[in-house]
Amino acid sequence: MCGIVGYVGRASAASVIISGLKRLEYRGYDSSGLAVLTDGGLATAKSAGKLANLEDLLRQRPLPGGSTAIGHTRWATHGGPTSANAHPHLDNAKRVAVVHNGIIENFAALRAELAERGHEMASETDTEVVAHLLAEHFAATGDLAEAMRGVCRRLDGAFTLVAVHADVPDTVVGARRDSPLVVGVGEGEYFLASDVAAFIAHTREAIELGQDQVVELRPGSVTVTDVHGEPAEVRPYTVDWDVSAAEKGGYDQFMLKEIAEQPKAVADTLRGRIDAEGNLTLDEIGLAAHVLREVDKIIVVACGTAFHAGLIARYAIERWTRVPCEVELASEFRYRHPIVDSRSLVVAISQSGETMDTLMALRHAREAGAKVLAICNTNGSTIPRESDAVLYTHAGPEVAVASTKAFLTQVVACYLVALHMGQARGTADTAWSGDVATVKRELLGMDKLLSQVVEAMEPVRELARSLRDKNTVLFLGRHLGYPVALEGALKLKELAYMHAEGFAAGELKHGPIALIEQDLPVVVIVPREDSPLHDKIVSNIQEIRARGARTIVVAEDGDKAVVPYADHLIRTPRTHSMLQPLIATVPLQVFACELATARGNEVDQPRNLAKSVTVE
Ligand code: M6R
Numbered sequence: 001m002c003g004i005v006g007y008v009g010r011a012s013a014a015s016v017i018i019s020g021l022k023r024l025e026y027r028g029y030d031s032s033g034l035a036v037l038t039d040g041g042l043a044t045a046k047s048a049g050k051l052a053n054l055e056d057l058l059r060q061r062p063l064p065g066g067s068t069a070i071g072h073t074r075w076a077t078h079g080g081p082t083s084a085n086a087h088p089h090l091d092n093a094k095r096v097a098v099v100h101n102g103i104i105e106n107f108a109a110l111r112a113e114l115a116e117r118g119h120e121m122a123s124e125t126d127t128e129v130v131a132h133l134l135a136e137h138f139a140a141t142g143d144l145a146e147a148m149r150g151v152c153r154r155l156d157g158a159f160t161l162v163a164v165h166a167d168v169p170d171t172v173v174g175a176r177r178d179s180p181l182v183v184g185v186g187e188g189e190y191f192l193a194s195d196v197a198a199f200i201a202h203t204r205e206a207i208e209l210g211q212d213q214v215v216e217l218r219p220g221s222v223t224v225t226d227v228h229g230e231p232a233e234v235r236p237y238t239v240d241w242d243v244s245a246a247e248k249g250g251y252d253q254f255m256l257k258e259i260a261e262q263p264k265a266v267a268d269t270l271r272g273r274i275d276a277e278g279n280l281t282l283d284e285i286g287l288a289a290h291v292l293r294e295v296d297k298i299i300v301v302a303c304g305t306a307f308h309a310g311l312i313a314r315y316a317i318e319r320w321t322r323v324p325c326e327v328e329l330a331s332e333f334r335y336r337h338p339i340v341d342s343r344s345l346v347v348a349i350s351q352s353g354e355t356m357d358t359l360m361a362l363r364h365a366r367e368a369g370a371k372v373l374a375i376c377n378t379n380g381s382t383i384p385r386e387s388d389a390v391l392y393t394h395a396g397p398e399v400a401v402a403s404t405k406a407f408l409t410q411v412v413a414c415y416l417v418a419l420h421m422g423q424a425r426g427t428a429d430t431a432w433s434g435d436v437a438t439v440k441r442e443l444l445g446m447d448k449l450l451s452q453v454v455e456a457m458e459p460v461r462e463l464a465r466s467l468r469d470k471n472t473v474l475f476l477g478r479h480l481g482y483p484v485a486l487e488g489a490l491k492l493k494e495l496a497y498m499h500a501e502g503f504a505a506g507e508l509k510h511g512p513i514a515l516i517e518q519d520l521p522v523v524v525i526v527p528r529e530d531s532p533l534h535d536k537i538v539s540n541i542q543e544i545r546a547r548g549a550r551t552i553v554v555a556e557d558g559d560k561a562v563v564p565y566a567d568h569l570i571r572t573p574r575t576h577s578m579l580q581p582l583i584a585t586v587p588l589q590v591f592a593c594e595l596a597t598a599r600g601n602e603v604d605q606p607r608n609l610a611k612s613v614t615v616e
Contacts, residue, residue: 001075001610002087002101003027004181005198006162006172008217009189013037013069018055020191020198021073023246025051026254026399026604026611027101027194028075031086035097035164036066042097042166046086050605068170070162070192072099075610078107079124089128091135092120095166098134100127101194102179103615105157130155134163145216145223148173152214152227158356158615162192175214175227179614180354180381183207183215183222185236190217195378196239197246197397204239208380237380245396253603255400255495255593260454262586263447265405268394269412270443278440282420285373285389287345292424295345295371298323299338301330301361302349303613305403305490306410309375310349311483312581313414319578320422320436331357331616334364342369347417350374351398351406352612353381360616362387375413377406391417400604401611402495404589407487408450408582415443415578435576442576449573453583456571457590463552463568464594467521474515474522474549475502475588476540478533481525484581488523488588494606495596505540518548523591525584526555526562528577534561541565554584 003024007016017034025032032054033046043063047053051073072087079085088097104110107126110133115121119132130151137147144165152161158178164171174181174192184191184199184206191199192215196206209215209224213232216223224232251257274280298317300310310327317325328338330348340346346365350358353376362372362383374387377395384390393409419436422428429436467473473492477485485502492500503512505524516522524541527533538561545551545565553566556574563569572583596603 001028001612001614002194003073003198004071004099004101004160004162004192004194006070006174006192006217007189008068008170008172008219009186010067011189012065013067014058014063016202017069017071018051018058019201020193021051021071023197023200024194025073026401028073028610029605030074030076030081031083032071032073033086033088034069034071035088036063037068037164037166037169038064038066040166042094042164044088044090044097046083046088048081048083048086068164068172070097070099070164070172077103077615078126085123085125087127089123089125089131091131093135096131096135096138096163098127098131098161098163100130100159100161101614102159103157104129104155104159106155110154130161138165144168144171144173145214145225146229148175149214149225149227149229152177152212160194170219172217173214176209177212178356178359178382181209181215182380183209183217185222188219190222192217197399200239200246201243204242206237206239208235208237210234210385235380240379241396246399253400253593255402255404255603258398258400258404259586259589259593261396262405262408262454263450265395265409266412266450266582267447269409271394273416274440274444276444278437280416280419280423280440282391282416285391287371287373287389289424291371292421294343295323296343298325298345298347299340299365300325300327300347300349301333301358303330303355303357305407305487306349306351308483308487308490309407309410309414310347311486312411312480313347313418315480316415316418316578317421320418320428321425322427323421330355330361333361340365340368340370344370346370346372348372348374348383348387349410349414350383351377351403351410353378353383354612354614355383356614356616359383359386373417375410375417377409401606401609402491402592402603407585411581412443415439435578439576439578442579446579446582449575449583450586452573453586457587460570460587460590461594464591465598467595468598470498470521472499472520474512474520475500475525476505476508476522477502477525478505478537479527479531480578480581481527481584484525484584484588485523487585488591491589491592492595494609495592495601495603496599497601497607498595505537508540508543513544513547516544516547516549519550520548521552522549523552523554523588526553526559527580528556528574529559529561531577538562538565554587
């Protein structure tokens with residue numbers, strides 16, 4: 001939520017900022033703005049709406065040149081998405097400019113206090129108080145980094161702040177608490193950004209900043225301290241992907257590209273973890289075997305699509321570890337006083353590693369003594385930093401707001417964790433499950449199966465286009481097909497803005513069947529023919545069809561039983577029943593993407609959403 005870029009160097013800072021903001025626009029696209037340090041002054045431009053509006057404005061009214069600047073793309077919290085509320089925000093003398101991501105919880109008290117001292121506010125935002133406080137602290141100290149430290153000590157809430165002052169040339173300062181900020185180290189230039197994507201076209205060398213740290217960028221130096229001015233430890237690292245990974249690569253939309261990348265993302269997530277002989281090595285997560293053996297309860301916490309990956313994880317964890325597993329929405333977890341102790345393992349799943357609800361859930365779990373294992377796609381982000389252990393998915397950067405390749409790799413990572421724990425506990429291959437060798441073998445061939453699925457999606461696209469005028473689509477599944485149904489419905493809601501709901505098919509007759517009416521599209525995920533649930537779901541298909549539903553059946557190759565009852569049949573390659581979600585989800589992603597496009601929606605940037613939800 002909100003993307004931030006800062007730059008100190010030799011290039012035209014405005015161009016660097018705009019190109020950085022373009023790569024961060026997935027974080028929010030309600031408004032944008034920038035401030036450039038000019039010869040002794042500060043030039044700003046801001047505009048409501050997408051970044052393209054700001055670019056138009058800059059074409060009509062270019063800013064004076066300068067090589068130090070900050071910029072922002074906004075997802076609105078306090079105050080509507082207007083130009084007045086767009087960042088940067090300035091002090092009354094217009095010497096300080098600040099951009100912000102997060103929420104300043106005590107802003108009302110600070111605003112009242114500043115008003116008493118004669119400050120006048122120009123926006124409805126919580127951010128503006130920071131510009132005014134920073135101006136006061138700078139007037140008192142004459143040191144911008146020290147002023148930022150002083151301001152941070154006065155703020156409650158979560159924030160990333162980046163600021164410049166017209167009296168301090170060639171300098172950008174930043175601070176972070178519970179919100180991301182990364183330094184990019186280039187040749188004679190430095191960057192500050194919410195995400196490495198903003199500077200990946202310039203450098204892959206980055207420095208991860210820690211909690212409550214303040215950074216000062218000047219030509220030739222990066223200085224990091226804590227909020228009291230003590231030198232802070234930081235972790236330099238090299239980003240393991242390049243600029244091409246963050247570009248559309250010939251696709252019309254990032255989402256299409258990311259769907260097509262799924263075979264590779266899955267293969268990359270398995271690489272080095274299962275070898276060709278089926279040996280599984282996951283020592284990298286850093287949880288000792290005795291810890292895994294002592295765990296008596298596993299709780300998965302996550303939000304949105306990652307929560308659906310967690311629902312799938314439960315089947316794998318209980319099957320291969322025989323440890324009871326709960327899956328909880330991270331936003332609900334800490335408010336019910338969950339029973340968690342030192343023998344609990346909490347698994348926090350997050351693509352971004354920044355989701356505030358998930359972060360708060362993991363902090364709560366750690367305070368209660370639990371060990372936390374993060375499954376994350378973003379190196380150095382807050383959730384893995386604050387966890388006891390981490391397993392990275394290797395999906396590469398996911399830019400489209402709707403999660404696709406991150407989901408599949410989260411599911412794969414959950415299978416690996418479940419198999420690894422089962423191996424440590426001696427429970428993986430029991431008489432009851434007895435399928436580990438097959439699962440590992442089929443996982444290793446999963447990239448090829450996924451490629452087949454991705455390449456065979458034209459009929460799904462055609463079907464989606466034919467349904468563009470519908471208002472509602474329902475999704476039904478059982479067992480592992482149930483989270484797939486939930487995920488299919490979420491994708492359709494967020495992209496096509498349609499009423500879409502996922503149900504456990506067994507629940508149908510307990511209520512939802514009342515929704516069925518003539519020609520209502522219902523997508524049904526059918527388990528393998530040898531599953532005890534197969535015939536039951538075929539009966540469900542007959543029941544809804546008898547009541548007028550238009551059935552869209554996702555079933556494996558060779559399943560003949562479904563043919564008479566399918567108005568539309570989406571065939572998928574056969575795989576082990578535990579792995580079916582990896583295959584069955586792909587057509588639902590394509591379905592939602594195409595339906596949204598047919599309805600004229602912006603697939604990569606759906607309305608009201610931002611990719612990373614960094615506020616509760
Ligand atoms: O970065 P995270 O995985 O923690 O994000 C969780 C959800 O916000 C995310 O999956 C969201 O539901 C996606 N927009 C779904 O496509």
